[in-house]
Amino acid sequence: MNLHEGATVSSCRFPDAAVDHPLRQLHLWGGRLFQVLLVLIVMITAGLPVSAAWICDGDRLTAEPIQLGRDAFGVMDEPIPNTADGTVPGDVILLNWRGVTLQLPRTNNAGAPSYTDGRWWWQAENPEQPDFRQRKGGIVSYACSPET
Structure with a gap:
C-alpha cells in the first residue's frame, strides 16, 4: 500500500476514526442536547388552542x-x-x-x-x-x- 508522507491508514480511509473517541462522543452528545433544547423551545412557544x-x-x-x-x-x-x-x-x-x-x-x-x-x-x-x-x-x- 502506497501512502503519502505523514498519512496513516485510519486518517485516509476513515477520517472519523482519527478523532479522539471521547471528543467525538462529546460532540454527539452536544448535538443531541441542542436538538432536545430546540424541540422544547418550539413546544413551549407554540400557540396552543384556547380551551x-x-x-x-x-x-x-x-x-x-x-x-x-x-x-x-x-x-x-x-x-x-x-x-x-x-x-x-x-x-x-x-x-x-x-x-x-x-x-x-x-x-x-x-x-x-x-x-x-x-x-x-x-x-x-x-x-x-x-x-x-x-x-x-x-x-x-x-x-x-x-x-x-
Whole structure:
C-alpha cells in the first residue's frame, strides 16, 4: 500500500476514526442536547388552542377549537365567506365529556359559530350558558354552566 508522507491508514480511509473517541462522543452528545433544547423551545412557544370548561349535566365538559378550515381553503382572492368569531366552515371543535371526545365540524349557519355531526350539536353564543344538545330519539338538551 502506497501512502503519502505523514498519512496513516485510519486518517485516509476513515477520517472519523482519527478523532479522539471521547471528543467525538462529546460532540454527539452536544448535538443531541441542542436538538432536545430546540424541540422544547418550539413546544413551549407554540400557540396552543384556547380551551374552556363547563359543567354540563353534572359532568365536566371541555371545548377546544381547532382551525382547519383556512388550510382547506388555501389562498383565496376573496375573503372566506361566513367567518364568525375567527372561525370558518371547515373548522372543528373537540368536546371532551363523560370520557368521550367528540369532534364536531363547524356548520355553515349564519350567526354565532355552531358545530354538529348530525347527532351532537354545540354552540357557545352565550359563554355563560352554551347550548349543548344530542339527537337521541328526540332532542336532549344538557344544561351547562361555567366551571368554577
